[in-house]
Amino acid sequence: MDNRSSILQVQNIVKRFGDVTVLDHLNLSVDRGEFVTLLGASGCGKTTLLRIIAGLETPDEGTVLLSGQDVTDWAPNKRNVNTVFQNYALFPHMNVEANVGYGLRLKKMARPQIQKTVSEALALVQLPGYEKRHPQELSGGQRQRVAIARAIVNSPDVLLLDEPLGALDLQLRRQMQIELKRLQKQLGITFIYITHDQEEAINMSDRIAVMYGGTFAQTGTPAQIYDEPINDYVATFVGNSNIIRGVAEAADGSYIKASLPGGTLLARKGAVQAAAGADVLIAVRSENIDLLPPEEAGLPAEVREVAFGGGMQRITLLLQDNSEIVASRHGIDSGLQAGDRVSVYWDKDKAIAVQKA
Amino acid sequence: MKKRFLKKPGAGIAAVPLWMFTLVFVAGPMVYMLILSFLTRDPSWGVVNEFTLDNYAKILNPVYAGTYLSSLKLALSTTAITLVIGYPFGYFMARLSEKWKKRLMMLVVVPFWTNALVRMYGWIIIFRSNGLLDKLLMGLGVTDAPLRLLYTYPAVLVGMVYALLPFMILSVYSSVEKMDWSLVEAARDLGASKARAFWTVTAKLTLPGVLSGVILTFIPSMGLFFIADVLGGGKFMLVGNLIRDQLFSARDWPFAAALAVILTLLTTLFLWLYRKITHVRDLEGIL
Amino acid sequence: MKKKASVFPKIYLGVILALTYVPIIIVIIYSFNASKSATAWGGWSLDWYAKLFRNADLFDALKNSVVLALMSSLAAGVIGTAGAVGMARCKSRLAGAVEYVSTLPIMIPEIILGMVFMAFFTLLGLKFGMLTLFLGHTSFCIPYVYMIVKARLVGLDKSLPEAARDLGASGFRAFWDVTLPLIMPGILSGMLLAFAMSLDDVVISIFVTGARTVTLPVKIYTQIKTGITPEINALCTLMLLATFVLVTLSGILGKKRNS
Numbered sequence: 086m087d088n089r090s091s092i093l094q095v096q097n098i099v100k101r102f103g104d105v106t107v108l109d110h111l112n113l114s115v116d117r118g119e120f121v122t123l124l125g126a127s128g129c130g131k132t133t134l135l136r137i138i139a140g141l142e143t144p145d146e147g148t149v150l151l152s153g154q155d156v157t158d159w160a161p162n163k164r165n166v167n168t169v170f171q172n173y174a175l176f177p178h179m180n181v182e183a184n185v186g187y188g189l190r191l192k193k194m195a196r197p198q199i200q201k202t203v204s205e206a207l208a209l210v211q212l213p214g215y216e217k218r219h220p221q222e223l224s225g226g227q228r229q230r231v232a233i234a235r236a237i238v239n240s241p242d243v244l245l246l247d248e249p250l251g252a253l254d255l256q257l258r259r260q261m262q263i264e265l266k267r268l269q270k271q272l273g274i275t276f277i278y279i280t281h282d283q284e285e286a287i288n289m290s291d292r293i294a295v296m297y298g299g300t301f302a303q304t305g306t307p308a309q310i311y312d313e314p315i316n317d318y319v320a321t322f323v324g325n326s327n328i329i330r331g332v333a334e335a336a337d338g339s340y341i342k343a344s345l346p347g348g349t350l351l352a353r354k355g356a357v358q359a360a361a362g363a364d365v366l367i368a369v370r371s372e373n374i375d376l377l378p379p380e381e382a383g384l385p386a387e388v389r390e391v392a393f394g395g396g397m398q399r400i401t402l403l404l405q406d407n408s409e410i411v412a413s414r415h416g417i418d419s420g421l422q423a424g425d426r427v428s429v430y431w432d433k434d435k436a437i438a439v440q441k442a
Numbered sequence: 443m444k445k446r447f448l449k450k451p452g453a454g455i456a457a458v459p460l461w462m463f464t465l466v467f468v469a470g471p472m473v474y475m476l477i478l479s480f481l482t483r484d485p486s487w488g489v490v491n492e493f494t495l496d497n498y499a500k501i502l503n504p505v506y507a508g509t510y511l512s513s514l515k516l517a518l519s520t521t522a523i524t525l526v527i528g529y530p531f532g533y534f535m536a537r538l539s540e541k542w543k544k545r546l547m548m549l550v551v552v553p554f555w556t557n558a559l560v561r562m563y564g565w566i567i568i569f570r571s572n573g574l575l576d577k578l579l580m581g582l583g584v585t586d587a588p589l590r591l592l593y594t595y596p597a598v599l600v601g602m603v604y605a606l607l608p609f610m611i612l613s614v615y616s617s618v619e620k621m622d623w624s625l626v627e628a629a630r631d632l633g634a635s636k637a638r639a640f641w642t643v644t645a646k647l648t649l650p651g652v653l654s655g656v657i658l659t660f661i662p663s664m665g666l667f668f669i670a671d672v673l674g675g676g677k678f679m680l681v682g683n684l685i686r687d688q689l690f691s692a693r694d695w696p697f698a699a700a701l702a703v704i705l706t707l708l709t710t711l712f713l714w715l716y717r718k719i720t721h722v723r724d725l726e727g728i729l
Numbered sequence: 730m731k732k733k734a735s736v737f738p739k740i741y742l743g744v745i746l747a748l749t750y751v752p753i754i755i756v757i758i759y760s761f762n763a764s765k766s767a768t769a770w771g772g773w774s775l776d777w778y779a780k781l782f783r784n785a786d787l788f789d790a791l792k793n794s795v796v797l798a799l800m801s802s803l804a805a806g807v808i809g810t811a812g813a814v815g816m817a818r819c820k821s822r823l824a825g826a827v828e829y830v831s832t833l834p835i836m837i838p839e840i841i842l843g844m845v846f847m848a849f850f851t852l853l854g855l856k857f858g859m860l861t862l863f864l865g866h867t868s869f870c871i872p873y874v875y876m877i878v879k880a881r882l883v884g885l886d887k888s889l890p891e892a893a894r895d896l897g898a899s900g901f902r903a904f905w906d907v908t909l910p911l912i913m914p915g916i917l918s919g920m921l922l923a924f925a926m927s928l929d930d931v932v933i934s935i936f937v938t939g940a941r942t943v944t945l946p947v948k949i950y951t952q953i954k955t956g957i958t959p960e961i962n963a964l965c966t967l968m969l970l971a972t973f974v975l976v977t978l979s980g981i982l983g984k985k986r987n988s
Contacts, residue, residue, distance in 0.1 A: 140895075141895070162894050162903075174888035176892070178910045187898075188897050453815055453818050456811040458815070459811055460809070463808055464827055468868055471846055471849035534741060553750065556753060560969065562752075567759060672950075686844075709836065
């Protein structure tokens, strides 16, 4: 396990709150300078994992290694790791300068040096000259920048960010995503970033770890996560895919032939090694579903509902096994309406077999 | 894989002085009171370490039981009057604008922080025979002879209500203040009359405040012996007066302890009931 | 809102408030009464204030009361604050019980507290005087500080001290730099309340006071009982003034607390 370039290693972490196991034997290795996102719905344990890395929580089992050193039992102040808290946690009784310089004061840095470093950090987050302001006088976005400056000024080995953009409006969010990414590249600091927003995760990360029920459902690059989900949770959470149940008929090279409700279609094999006769789940995103006239080959379906929203037409379909799937069309009027019969079809490269999470 | 069971002692240590003080100077005296209540009084001086239940039996003696009952009666009257006056006050106050809320709060708190004896002294001047009230009433022609209100039951009652009213007001205020008014509006919207909306929604939601106010007036009114002293002229005995007299005059400490134990149990019972009914741990509006 | 509905509450609030101030205002007016008779009005005068300032006994009592209130509110400030901070970390049943017992002094009627202290201090063989007064007053001052500070701690964003730890502060340093300044208004207003309560206390003081060390409320109590001298009016007026200053002070602190 001793990887020279890995700056953070989390090994077999278990955390229980009472009878509930929040983290169940987690393993993660993060390289120096990497931008890793922990993606998951609320309650999946991502914040707990972050707090364990920061030292604000102690795991029940397992170890945390920073630069190869076991820091599991180290107090948070002994670790060269800093956190940007979800609600920013700026000290309300200190001005911006005192907030940002707090870590440096603890390191007993000389006063003029602190002033210089603080103003550099504020320039970096594009808040030059804000030293004497109080947190109460700042907007949400500005507080966010101060919180980031306060953390990076200590040049941590790893910067932990707990849904840092969660409280900002959509436009500011997009802007901050770009800035954060630029900052990370510029400083070369390792980021561990928490979000429940899949788009944010895909835009920013080098690597994404999708968390589900206290475990990693899948870890990989944004492309891998998006295009090659290994289980139904990742496929639905990240790709908003439809999941269709079926039985494997035969495997043909990198494709699998699946018997689905009312017909047989091909899909990529992905990570699934399904023998003939085994149950399979096929994931296919709504925009990849083709709707053909009923007489063509495919899965017979009935249109349930046609809704228009966000420049997209969402067509809810009922398959023969009474499961619902959603197909979407950009802009154009599909000419379909409730009660119409269609045949559901997809290109074999656009669907993938996934495991049950 | 190693497991971690041990927790560091940490900041919990800061509570040690509190624990020590509580143990020695609160729990200690209370336990001693309990023990004392089962000991025998020495005919000449002090107590003898002999177990007895006589002190509790003595409470049933009509003289003392009577005092307990009349003290309870006064406490109940005080509480009822305080509630009738205090509820509308707290309710109306909570409906004022923020600015006026703050001002009124200040005005309510000043007498509250004023020495209770000083305030009672004002009532003495008012109630005294040929005092201010008599002069006012005779001047208006309402009465033609002094009422001699001082050292009467109504005088004591006024003093008690006056001393305890702020507790009721603050309790009611704090529960009305944090009530969600949209619930009342919803009730009105669903067709409830004003009165019905008040009874079905407001009254229920402010119940913790009312109960807290009731406890905060009822419990002290059993023990405020100095009000009975200065406004009642020693003619009216509260449990408080009884305990004090047993300590200072009769020198029957075990009996005083027994009286105090009963009063403590009564208090605990009320607090327990409060928590049972409202599921709120701390009394509303106490601070 | 209809106009009619909004008038009655204002009248009600005004009348009740006015009534609560009647006895206080009367005391103030009578302190300037030239007549020796406590009931008759004999014109304006400052005689009673002059007399009051020559009354060494009363001033001794006042001094005792102030010293006592200062000491017990200070002790309560330290013990109560530390207790609230420490108890925030203990979640055991025992801690709950300790909390119940430690707040008992402001829950049970004062008379009981006075009586148990008198009995207990006699048992310990303590000399009745400043020490017993101090112990007695501290016991009921602690709950005020404890409860206000605890409420303040509960309302404190937990991530603030955590952020300090995260930035490299030791547990104590995080408390000192972040938690303490943020709960300070609570500590001060708790101590102020404790100070006022101690200065005001008659019931408990009567039981634990010594023959030599008399507090002001005890002195006033005996004077009212034995015979009224208008000096008391003057003294009460001065105490009202002091109270007003204290309340204003705590109001200013309260404002700080809200911001």
